[in-house]
Amino acid sequence: MKCRRCRGHAVIDVRRHNAAFCAECFDHHCLEQVRRAIDQFDMIGSDDRLLVAVSGGKDSLMVWDALVRLGYQADGLYLGLGIGEYSDESGGFARRFAEERGLRLIEIDLRQQYGYDIPAGSRAAKRAPCSACGLSKRHLFNAAALEGGYDAVVTGHNLDDEAAVLFGNVMRWEEGYLGRQYPVLPAGPGFVRKVKPLVRLGERETAAYCVLRGIDYVLDECPMAVGNKHLGYKEILNDMEARSPGSKAAFLFGFIERAHGRFAGDAEEERDDLGACTQCGAPTPGDVCAFCRLVERAGGAMPSGSSPVELRRKAG
Amino acid sequence: MKVVLRNPRREIEVAGPVKVSVLLDRLEINPESVLVIRGDTLAARDEDLSDDDVVEIRPVMSGGAA
Numbered sequence: 001m002k003c004r005r006c007r008g009h010a011v012i013d014v015r016r017h018n019a020a021f022c023a024e025c026f027d028h029h030c031l032e033q034v035r036r037a038i039d040q041f042d043m044i045g046s047d048d049r050l051l052v053a054v055s056g057g058k059d060s061l062m063v064w065d066a067l068v069r070l071g072y073q074a075d076g077l078y079l080g081l082g083i084g085e086y087s088d089e090s091g092g093f094a095r096r097f098a099e100e101r102g103l104r105l106i107e108i109d110l111r112q113q114y115g116y117d118i119p120a121g122s123r124a125a126k127r128a129p130c131s132a133c134g135l136s137k138r139h140l141f142n143a144a145a146l147e148g149g150y151d152a153v154v155t156g157h158n159l160d161d162e163a164a165v166l167f168g169n170v171m172r173w174e175e176g177y178l179g180r181q182y183p184v185l186p187a188g189p190g191f192v193r194k195v196k197p198l199v200r201l202g203e204r205e206t207a208a209y210c211v212l213r214g215i216d217y218v219l220d221e222c223p224m225a226v227g228n229k230h231l232g233y234k235e236i237l238n239d240m241e242a243r244s245p246g247s248k249a250a251f252l253f254g255f256i257e258r259a260h261g262r263f264a265g266d267a268e269e270e271r272d273d274l275g276a277c278t279q280c281g282a283p284t285p286g287d288v289c290a291f292c293r294l295v296e297r298a299g300g301a302m303p304s305g306s307s308p309v310e311l312r313r314k315a316g
Numbered sequence: 317m318k319v320v321l322r323n324p325r326r327e328i329e330v331a332g333p334v335k336v337s338v339l340l341d342r343l344e345i346n347p348e349s350v351l352v353i354r355g356d357t358l359a360a361r362d363e364d365l366s367d368d369d370v371v372e373i374r375p376v377m378s379g380g381a382a
Contacts, residue, residue: 001362011358012351020360057378161379207351207376208358221323221378234377238348 005029012208015245023212030209033200034066041183043195048151050074051192053141054097054105056090058217059156061097062206063198065215067154068103074154077144079137080109082117083224090218097215106148108140115300118224124298129224132294139282139291145192152193160203162196163248164233166255179267182260188271190283202248317365319343320372332367339365340373349377 001010003022010020014029021029038044052064054076067074078094081087091107098105111117116124122132145153162181169177187193198206210217225231240247276282277289280302284290295302317332319339330339336352336359352359353372365371 001360010360013360013362015348023357058376059378160377164379202348203378204348204351204376207374211351211353211358211374214356219322219374221375225379230379231377234379235346235349238346238377241348242346 034197037197037200043184050154051145051150052076052154054078054094056093056218058207058210061215061217062209063156075104077106082111093218113303116298121298125294152195157196158198158203163252167233179263317369333364336363337361
């Protein structure tokens with residue numbers, strides 16, 4: 001198999017593009033896809049300060065690496081979730097990546113700073129672990145970005161992640177979620193902008209980028225995610241992709257280009273109607289936000305310094 | 317050849333030579349869900365693997381629902 005770009009020896013095939021690449025041209029392909037996603041969805045300005053949500057996995061380390069190589073100013077934020085050896089190991093990969101490149105990695109430890117961890121918190125709050133984890137991440141990444149004066153939070157969500165989320169939302173016709181599913185979510189009162197620069201790359205490509213760049217990442221799957229619906233949707237979509245290459249991209253980008261607008265209006269209205277949490281100041285439809293309720297049920301507490309007045313001021 | 321599989325990590329012996337695509341087919345692994353790594357680089361689906369090779373079949377699927 002020959003590289004599509006230079007006709008050298010190919011090391012990876014990307015059937016979606018009916019192409020194969022040598023290591024050097026694959027690296028070029030990945031950076032080009034990140035650049036095109038940023039341009040296509042007007043994600044990031046050249047002077048923006050970015051906060052990358054870093055898990056120690058392939059996607060977050062790839063997006064951090066790619067953004068720095070493309071000249072963006074990007075710090076990382078790692079959340080210690082307290083998921084046993086998995087968290088210890090993933091934190092190690094995130095720290096080593098940052099140290100080796102002289103990048104700034106901010107760390108928040110849920111147990112030390114908020115008095116709970118994901119296993120205990122999800123049990124206490126009677127939430128699925130992935131739900132408690134996602135809620136904690138969304139809240140804390142947003143709050144940290146507002147606190148630190150960052151212009152945007154960057155996540156490593158890739159084409160497979162987004163296609164699987166879309167599949168789940170379509171299966172249940174979750175109109176609100178469909179309205180909010182887009183590669184960039186603009187800033188609003190209490191919300192920092194959120195961007196997904198890997199949306200044009202599949203997770204096989206993000207993993208390959210890391211292998212070929214010598215980026216070590218956590219290989220084990222999160223023990224709390226094993227068997228969840230999201231991974232099941234990915235398996236279904238991969239079966240379709242194997243039979244018909246390009247299916248996932250057609251599904252996701254068809255939605256973005258032709259269907260998202262039909263759901264977006266309601267989602268924007270919902271966002272505009274949010275008030276401020278009486279405890280932390282974060283946007284919420286009720287008096288107390290879901291994150292503060294989770295912390296309370298899990299027996300934790302908000303750390304000092306995150307006063308509602310402060311967060312509201314930064315949010316507004 | 318020695319084939320390293322993950323989640324959980326285990327090793328199996330497979331007779332070579334064999335193409336990457338045939339190896340994955342024999343092991344009933346969807347090629348969309350893995351990388352095949354030989355040494356410090358990747359092996360594309362038409363690559364021939366020899367009896368002396370050590371290859372890793374690395375899953376690429378990850379992620380919680382959030």
